[in-house]
Amino acid sequence: MQAKNSIKYKIGMAFIILSITCPLFSFLVPLLELPTATTSTLVAFLMIGAPELLLIIGGALAGKEALESIKSKLFQPAGKIRYQIGMTIFLCGILSNWILIYLELTGIMMLGRETMLVIIASIDIGTIIGIFMMGVEFFEKCKRLFCWEGMNNRK
Structure with missing residues (x-):
């Protein structure tokens, strides 16, 4: 087991974070006004390639114990208050996105493209944070939505 204050552990954790x-950072790439092909490549790399590459490097440097520690903290059961806060953030994110899109399409809101991109990206990030706040319980409920329980299994 590596010491948590070793330089190798700290660099590994920095890569994981x-x-x-x-x-x-992929939401900032269109603001750079690069050519379309370059923008698409950078966004794809930041969304797909870089996270996996950095996670592998960080895991190799920080060690198995660090990854297990992060996993246990991330997927710990959510309490009632944490679940309710996460559900509120999740639902507010979905509803505000719908409302914002309709307001923009009807012409009520006259925001620029960059402003809309930042607003929508912020709402999406909040929605994802809400999902993770709800923890494993939310994913179990979602899994049950797609399982046939039949009439006999109801209580």
Whole structure:
């Protein structure tokens, strides 16, 4: 087991954190006004390629214990308050996206393209945070939505 204050562990954890936050930087790429092909390539790399690559490097440097520690903290059961806050953030994100799109399509809101991109990206990030706040319980409920239980299994 590696010491948590070794430089190798700290660099590995930095790579792991960067792999988690890397897709967030893809929302900034269109603001750079690069050619379309370059923009598409950079967004694809930041969304798909870089997180996996950085996670592998970070895992190799930080060690198995660090990855298990992160996994146990991320997927711990959510309490009632945490679940309700996550559900509120999740539902507010979905509803505000729908409302924002309709307001924009009807011409009520006259925002620029970049402004809309930042607003929608912020709402989407909030929605994803809400999903993770609800924890494993939410994913179990979603899984049950797609399983046939039949009339005999109802209570």
